[in-house]
Amino acid sequence: MARERATALLVDFDGVLRRWDPAAVGEVERRYELPAGVLLETAMRWALLQPAVTGQVTHADWLATVTDALAVATGDPDRAKAAVTEWQLYRGEVDREVLDFVRAVRAAGVRVGLATNATDALDADLTALGLTDEFDEVINSSVLGAAKPSREYFTQACRLVGAAPARTLFVDDSDRAVAGARAAGLSAYRWTGPADLPYLRAALGL
Structure with missing residues (x-):
């Protein structure tokens, strides 16, 4: 039996709407003469990141733990602190094709939520990137106290965007997040890049 067409779209932030240049x-x-890849390997350790994206600690607290871990790895606390501070100056770039898609979806009367695992720095990032008015809802895991791919996150996200799970389409570049959304009853699409946009437009009747 075919699903009813979605009346709401949930779109991931990092990896879908926001791109990060690895060269930065x-x-x-x-x-700072650090091993290649060590910054993200350290920062994205779930034991360090999870408290920040579920609202248990602030973005600043998370960066302090990242700095401490990097200091242990390098043996140089000052160099670790300087590297983390400079790394944080780069806030990524908006994928303009995805933003145009979001705007077209909203113009068609479909509600759009930004569905992201994020820290309390999200609002500042949205302001810096000029995105504060681009969504009907911003569903930030650190505000909810629950992160993707948990059922709790998706239940709250659907409630906030005002659509039943069965009428909500979720787009994310994470296999785990897509699987979690499907388990919670949403339609979910694994994002691979802007080449996916024609399919998504068709799925939403655009």
Whole structure:
């Protein structure tokens, strides 16, 4: 039996709407003579990141734990602090094709929620990137106290965007997040890049 057409869209932020240039991180690591890849490997450890994206600690607290871990790895606390500070100056770039898609979806009367695992720095990032008015809802895991791919996150996200799970389409570049959304009853699409947009437009009747 075919599903009813979605009346709401949930779109992931990092990896879908916001892109990160790996060269920016690589340049910081080279400048501070850090091993290639160590910044993100350290920062994205779930044990460090999970408290920040579920609202247990602030973005600043998370960066402090990242700095401490990097200091242990490098044996140089000052260099670790300087590298983390400079890394954080780069806030990514908006994929203009995805933003145009979001605007077209909203113009067609479909509600759009930004569905992201994020820290309390999200609002500042949206302001810096000029995105504050681009969504009907911003569903930030650190505000909800629950992160993707949990059922609790998706239940709250659907409630906030005002659509039943069965009438909500979720787009994310994470296999785990897509699987979690499907388990919670949403339609979910694994994002691979802007080449996916024609399919998504068709799925939403655009």
